[in-house]
Amino acid sequence: MLSTRPVSDASPDASRATSFGFESLGSLLAFGALLALLLLAPFSLSGFWATTYDFWPQAIFLLLGAGAALLLAISPDARFGFDATATLLLVFLVWNLVSALTGVYHHDAWLELARIFGAFIVFFAVRALWKPSRALWIVGAWILGMTWICIPALSDFAQTHYPRQAGPFFNTNLFANALAMTLPMALIFPVLLARATKNQVVLTLGALPFLICAFGLIVTSSKGGFLAAIVALFVTITLIFCAKAASIRIFARRNRAVLMVASLIFLLLFGALAAKTIVPRLQSARGSDDNSTMFRAYIWRSTLDMARAKPIFGFGPGAFPHVYPRFARVSYTRSAHQSWLQIAAESGFPALILVLGAVGAALKSGAARLKTRDWPYIAGATGAVCALLVHGCVDSGFQTTSIVILFAVALAILTAREKLEETSSETPPETRKSRLNPWWLGATLLLALGGNQTQKAASGEDVRFRAVEFARNGAPTISSQKMKEAVAIDPTSARLWLTLGRLQAQGGDNGRAALQTAAQLQPSNATNWTNLARLSERAGDAPAAIEKFYARALENDPLNTSILLEHAQFRLASKNRAGYDDLQKIIALRAQPYGLYAPVEQIVDLDFARATLLIAPEFKRKKQSAQLQSLLKIGLADCARARSFVTQNEQMRRETGGEFGQSENDDLETVSAALQVLQTSLK
Template structure:
């Protein structure tokens, strides 16, 4: 029973060999063999991904949707014409389960047409995930895609720092107007919202930190170090409390994984004390930073101000209304997407507290797909981290450079989940595409137990 929960020992790579449906696809495979373009399809898919992640902060949502649609269509074409073999992972199974629950929630939604819009958006993101999980099995493709994302994040961060130096017009009331920080500049760069910018930069900090160890030669390493510093400073200057929570969580996870990765070289004494020493040092640094920087201290303390802070009070009122919605739709929710939410939420909202989302990813998933949807999502996250951890231990024995990308993906997911406790910025395509990039990156490392032999993963 436990093996079916964790998918240990389940031969997913052999499924298509005995699938009746796959046998009917013979004409597609013969067509692919005669095609001059499809042998390069993985690199075409990488080109679509490079374009998407390079343009994400600058272009409109419809254009990003077109690129995601192209990614999903290419994946479907490749899958229909594939020979039986690898590609299916436990993460794929749970992703499809999550989509199935959302589809059922749409079918049973009290606002079906609105929920269908949300399901379409989710499907576009999953199409991107499916293509990336295939393309990123090549280490060179991983390196190129992460490089483009980091260069884009660097440009976004530089513009954000420029806003901090020269000032930026607040596009909304982002700080409690009664606090001493009411006139403080909160940067938002090209994304138009400081919380969204923080959500976009949390994975960038993780990947740029990992790049210091992955990229060869000193000049690229110096570039990675600069990227890490610039994106970190920009994230902090967003003054996004949720972003800070995500940053701290991601940093803790990444450093813990790196120390565990290096512990193969430690003496028995250091193996015992390395992680406690790391946790103690990081805690001390955070306390000193909060106590030493007045703006940081005030912003952090506002987290614990309860309803005395206007942002906290707003979220608490929204969460109370969302809990009432969940109580009335506990099993499969109201259906996915902000359109469905916007039609049902006004029936439950507290006076003067209008909202476009639940301001918590976990509450949002629960209100969209009920407790069944939340359970499937948590199962997906658990399986992803389990698969990532298992593959990381295999790479650790070789001290492979590609292991650092895997650590960054796991840490980035942890940071986004921590940020998601108090915000829902990752439903915006600039951030949601990063979540599915990290999911796909972890899935791309998967190897069936029968294929656990030294491979191209050691390449950087």
């Protein structure tokens, strides 16, 4: 047996905490891999691939996970373990598999399914490796993994006073989500350390992660993260009192002065930071017209409509970014800003019921152990789960791999049984079956398949980025050749085929075949149909054929002002006065939620101003000068705002896939000047 020897004067608890009891090299190595994952996941697995298309961290995670699963498969002491929570999670994964098979775009569905599967395998790994002697290390790795990434964020805030720190996460809200989940675990960490050591220096240092993570949460200025943390800590503290009320009262009486001074210092620091970060955002949220709140409210309604459209299996895992526009009430977003509705929309309401059922089963299992010596773990893990449940109501943390991994660990802690160690110690290793564990072998195969597919996506995207750079540098032939290499690597990616078609068209070649392939692979993406319409226009195809492409595009994204504007220009160029109907739709959207609540207030949609210029002759013909004057004022105001945020507009354009399209601000001064001339002519 691989184990460490406790020192002779150690307490029983300390002895128990230092005897790791590994019965095979495989389980020892797998445990090391688990700790490394918890330490590194917040740094390396906190991106949002639906926007960044950075698949390499995910691919490496899955492939290394396959290796760890194989180590567990050859370890006789690493059991897969089934209970209500485990069964519900497995059924949830199977349901997502069926959803992927019936989804509208298989490529991204497989990537998302692999991501979810990889994260939830951590749940089974923690349970297989769980022993009280190892629990402190698992919790410690989680806490340290989140603590060390807070330090650069706090340092940056101290230097720049920028109140929206995101750390390595895709945005501040996701960073806040992970921190809100970590705070309950950090709160109970000193209790766990006290069981393992009496060293006062170590015990004092054990309180630092809570303080660092708390201040890290404050500098995110996330309203949802703040709410989730309050609920999580309230639940955790309540459970601690339920488990150890008498002991807490005695401790508080003996250390009253120290606790009061520490609390006062913490509150003063908290107040100083909060006054510059979260407080201004909370004050702005009190109004009914708060942009962030209203934008989310309309997204949630649209996501619910999306879920109702296919309530059983949804549109497929990962489908939200390209299916949501069909149901949108406001502008484009790549996530629902609501984890639970997005699960229902992508995988169906049964999938949502299954994952919430797994949470309920885990909480019930944990509650049954609250009065045991496991109470710190139960209190912390329950708080962490509650943090995700609350934050999931206002943002899409479930779509971030590192957050799902922490969620899986919390569920595993709630359902882990101490009797596993007792069984392990009482049963001689030589009497156990040495055959390979079929469940872990199956997990190994699935992780390897998922990692291989994700690696193909990563390699294809790498080549795509290089091809785009060649195109920007004036080498269209080389860029097209590179894109052909990309689609050969990952032939089911509509993104790659779309880029190939665009580059071929820009280089003077016929990109129709590539664009048609993109539309066939991903018929739910309006961009694919819009590009076919553009190509058909340049080729001089019949107007009826072009109209069909625009119709498919607007069917998938009826509120897209850019597509409506292009459609109007095409119609007007074809002497079809129906183009004015498209322009009227754009003008009308200005006063609707789409125009009132932008995803980011600083990002200005100039399509309203462009539509005003195109529709001006129609207003003049109808002698509607007053209405036109009003539209001109709005258009000029939009131009003035856009002029102040040129950099942000360009960045947003690139982040939403506009590498080849016209920059949102390229014609800003031209549009502004034309509006001014038109306004002068009406005086």
